[in-house]
Amino acid sequence: MALRTAVLTRLVDRVRGSIETSTMEDLQRRRATVYPGVAPFTWLTGAIDPTVRRTEITVSARDGAAIPLRCYQPRSTGAMPLIVFIHGGGWVQGSTRMYDPICTRLAREVEAVVVSIDYRMAPEHLAPTAAEDCIDVVSALLDGPQAPALESVDVSRVALAGDSAGGNLAAVVAQQLRHRRGPDDRPSIRGQVLVYPAVDLTMASPSIEEFPDAPILTRDGIYTFRNLYLDGRFSTDGAPLDDPRGTDPLLSPIHCDATEVAPALVQVAELDPLRDDGLRYAEHLRASGVNARITQYRRLPHGYLSMPGACPGADSAIEEIVAFLRQVLG
Template sequence: MSRRSYQGLPVRTGLLTRYLDAMGRTPIEEASLEDIRASREQVYPAWPPFSWITGPTGRGVRISDAHVRARDGHRVPVRCYAPASDRPLPLLVYLHGGGWVWGSTFMYDPLCSRLAAAVPAVVVSVDYRLAPEHRSPQAVLDCLDVVTALVQDRATVVADGVPAYDPDQVGLAGDSAGGNLSAVLAQQLRDLRGPGGEPAVRHQALIYPATDMTLASPSIRENAHAPILTEAAVHAFRAHYLGDAPTEDQLRDPLSSPLFGDLEGVAPALVQVAEKDPIRDDGTRYAAALQAAGVPVRATEYVGLPHGFASFPGACPAGKQAESELAGEIRRHLAP
C-alpha cells in the first residue's frame, strides 16, 4: 500500500480513514477479481456503532427490491425507498459509487433512505453492471435503460414492484463513479420528456464526481496519497472500467468523460467536492463548464474532507451540513 497523508483532516475523520485504509478492503491496484467480487458482498451493519458513522436509515421509509429490464434483456436490480405519502412523490434515481468496480445498492441504504425521507421522494438506487466483467459503456446503458423505463413505462415498472412516483419530476444523484454516471445521464436524457411534456430530468446532484478520464485534474497529483482514494487507485479504477490502454477517443468520449460532452440545456446541478480528494478538480472543473454553458449550478467544496465523506457523515464535522445541502437542493428542484 502506498503511503497516505492524513494531514489537515478533522480528528474523527482522520481516525476513521486511517482505520479503513489499514483494515478495509484490498487496495484496488492490488486486488484480484476474487478480491473485487468479495468486496461487493460487504454491507455495513445498520446498528451502533456502525450507524454512528454511516448514519441511521431514514425513519418511516419502506425499502423494497425490484428489477427493470435493460435493452439486452438483462434484469437490472433496483432498490427502492418509499416514504409514506398521500400524494405522488418525485422520483430520485441514485447511482452508487465504487469506481465502476465495486459498491452495491445495499451499501447505500442509510444515505438513500434518509434522502427519501428528507426530500421527500421515491428513491430508486440502480445496481448497474460493474467492471472489469462489464466495461464501459455498460454501466451507462444500464442506467439509461432504467431511467427511460421509469419515465416512459411507468405503469409497467410500478407493476413490477417499483413504488408509485411522479414521472414528471425526476432527479439524478450519485457519488464518485455514480456522480460520473449521473452527469452522463443528464446529458443523454436532456430531451427525455415526462408524461406532461416537460423535461423529465429536473436536477442532477453530483457528489465528488469523476468527469475527466484523461486524468488532467491538478488535484490528482496534489492529493496523490490522500485517504480513501489515491492517485494509484484512480488509475486502477480507470483501467478496470476502460481497459489497460484506452485510446484518446475513449478517454474523451462523453459517455465516460462528461466534461467533454455537450452541456447546453442539461438539468441544473449541485456539485459537491472534497478538499482532500484526488478528483476534487474533476468536480470544480465540471461545475465551471456547466456555468459557462449557462446551466444553473451550485458548487460547494468541503474543506478538510476526503473522498467518500457522504458515506461516513458521522465521522465528518460537516457531514450533516453536506447532506442537508444535498437534500435541500434536490427538494428545491423537484418539489411539485
C-alpha cells in the first residue's frame, strides 16, 4: 500500500471509529455527517462538480414509504440516459450527499442523469428492506419520469452502479429486473457497475480471512455489518451463518441464477477483505453467459471510490467506470 494511502486511511479510521464498537447514536451521527465540498476535504473525497444541478424527489416503496432520491442533472440537453447509483455503508450507514463528488462526476462525464437512492437502512429496517426499496425505486423510474427533474431521461438507456453494500444492492436489482424491456424491446437495464461488492452473506470468500485487519473495512466489521443487516445485532460473531437467509438471492446475489442479467463491470481492490466476493461474482456472471469485465486495482484498500485523493489509481478506476457506462448507454 502506498504510504499516502496507509496514512490517510488510518486517519479516516481513527476519526470515524469502528463499526464493531459503535452504538445507534454513533450510526446516526455518521449518517448525518457530510464532508464540506471545499478544500482540504475535497483533496481526499474529490471535488463536487458545480455545473451539475442537484435536486431531491421521492418515490414510493411497496409499503407506501417515501424513499428520498438525490438527482444530478448535467448541463447537456436532449434525452439523456439514466444511471441509478446505490451508496455503500454496510446497509447501515452512508448517505446520498456523501457521494456528491462521484455522482456529479458521472453525470457530467457520461452526460447522464444520475439518481442516488436513499434506501432505508438497518438496524431500524432489517433485510431485505434495502433491497426491496431499491427494486421498487428502479421499477418506478423505468415506468417513466417521476418528477420534472427526470423529464429528460431516456428510460430505454438505464445503468446501475453501486459500491460495497451498494454493489450488493445493484447486483440484486439487476437480477430481479433482468426481464424488464424498454420501448425498443431491448433490456431496460443496459449495464451494471459493481465496485468492491459484498455479494455473499455466508462469508465464504478467503480474502476475508486474508485481510482481517485491513484499513477502512476489517473482518470483524464485515461480520458486524452482516449481523446488523440480518437481525439488528451489534455483534462481531464470525461463526458460520446458520440463518437460511445467507443464501437468499435478495441478500446474496452470488447464490442466484444470473442468466440474462445486464453486462457488468466489476472492480475490486487488491487489499480488500471483500476482494474475492467481487472476483467470485464476476466468474459467476461469466459462467451464466453474462459479459463481465473484472479489474483488480493493485495496492488499494476498500473504499477507494470515496477517497480518490488518498488512493493512487482510484482516478483510473473512475475513468474505467465512465468509459464502461458510455459504452453500454450509447
